[in-house]
Amino acid sequence: MTPVEVEGLRATYGDFVAVDGIDLRVHQGEMFALLGTNGAGKTTTLETLEGHRRAQEGQVRVMGLDPFAHRRRLAGTVATMLQDSGFAGELTAAETLRMWQRLHPGRQGPADPLAEVDLDHRRDVRVQQLSGGERRRLDLALAISTDPDLLFLDEPTTGLDPESRERTWRVLRDLLERGRSILLTTHYLEEAEALADRIAIMHRGRIAVSGTLAEVVGAHASRIRCELPAVPDKLPLFEGEAALDGRRLTIRTRCLQADLHRLLTWADAEGQTLKQLSATEASLAEIFKDVNS
Numbered sequence: 001m002t003p004v005e006v007e008g009l010r011a012t013y014g015d016f017v018a019v020d021g022i023d024l025r026v027h028q029g030e031m032f033a034l035l036g037t038n039g040a041g042k043t044t045t046l047e048t049l050e051g052h053r054r055a056q057e058g059q060v061r062v063m064g065l066d067p068f069a070h071r072r073r074l075a076g077t078v079a080t081m082l083q084d085s086g087f088a089g090e091l092t093a094a095e096t097l098r099m100w101q102r103l104h105p106g107r108q109g110p111a112d113p114l115a116e117v118d119l120d121h122r123r124d125v126r127v128q129q130l131s132g133g134e135r136r137r138l139d140l141a142l143a144i145s146t147d148p149d150l151l152f153l154d155e156p157t158t159g160l161d162p163e164s165r166e167r168t169w170r171v172l173r174d175l176l177e178r179g180r181s182i183l184l185t186t187h188y189l190e191e192a193e194a195l196a197d198r199i200a201i202m203h204r205g206r207i208a209v210s211g212t213l214a215e216v217v218g219a220h221a222s223r224i225r226c227e228l229p230a231v232p233d234k235l236p237l238f239e240g241e242a243a244l245d246g247r248r249l250t251i252r253t254r255c256l257q258a259d260l261h262r263l264l265t266w267a268d269a270e271g272q273t274l275k276q277l278s279a280t281e282a283s284l285a286e287i288f289k290d291v292n293s
């Protein structure tokens with residue numbers, strides 16, 4: 001069974017279209033990262049998948065079921081980590097965990113979920129006294145406590161220091177190794193690069209780009225950059241687009257090898273020594289910027 005299947009999902013707030021006909025699938029054992037600027041429609045999509053909102057148009061299936069109609073049934077196998085879980089501040093971390101496990105009967109997860117997220121020393125501290133990063137880790141401890149098959153994580157590492165982020169990544173990698181599936185939203189592109197099997201970049205309610213990282217990067221133009229010794233009278237004809245800024249040459253191309261060969265052959269023939277020559281594939285950051293421009 002495909003854990004998440006979405007076809008033509010559309011969600012509106014009054015006249016405003018927040019999600020405009022998106023398709024996506026999360027396969028078993030993979031992490032799918034949903035990226036996009038503020039307001040792109042990620043949380044609305046996630047809320048629909050979590051069963052908090054009815055899909056206004058389109059088909060949504062979570063573990064084969066309509067999540068809005070079967071929210072309670074899915075609670076045993078699907079865990080969610082929202083941006084704001086709204087815990088009672090006066091409960092301690094350990095009491096919150098016990099309450100969560102009572103409300104979300106599922107399988108037995110790790111023996112000590114608080115230790116998994118490095119919060120064991122904070123178990124008797126009231127939630128209102130935890131730092132923002134510690135609350136995020138408590139959210140994760142709750143989500144993994146019932147050993148769910150599928151996890152929805154909305155910005156799980158926002159506000160975490162680098163060490164805590166590493167820790168969270170280890171927890172998520174461990175879940176993936178055990179065949180669990182994860183759909184996460186994040187603003188950290190390096191998080192998607194480090195963890196995700198597939199990504200989608202949302203923009204104004206639509207999915208602008210999706211695929212594995214290699215597919216997404218491969219579909220985008222690479223860049224060749226160098227500095228010429230003098231402004232040339234003429235440049236060779238490249239497959240890609242060449243732009244000169246004084247003596248700095250940038251070529252945006254989908255034919256990296258052919259254009260690099262052309263540039264080097266031309267430089268050889270003209271006796272030009274190229275400085276600071278680099279040839280790089282597009283980064284996720286550049287692709288993200290292109291999508292949002």
Ligand SMILES: Nc1ncnc2c1ncn2[C@@H]1O[C@H](COP(=O)(O)OP(=O)(O)OP(=O)(O)O)[C@@H](O)[C@H]1O
Binds near residue numbers: 013016036037038044
């Ligand atoms: N309750 C609401 N009423 C009206 N408009 C809303 C409501 N919730 C969200 N929106 C609008 O829908 C759009 C999508 O919001 P959403 O929260 O899904 O985006 P997002 O990609 O998760 O953003 P962020 O990265 O800031 O969390 C935004 O323009 C937002 O202002």
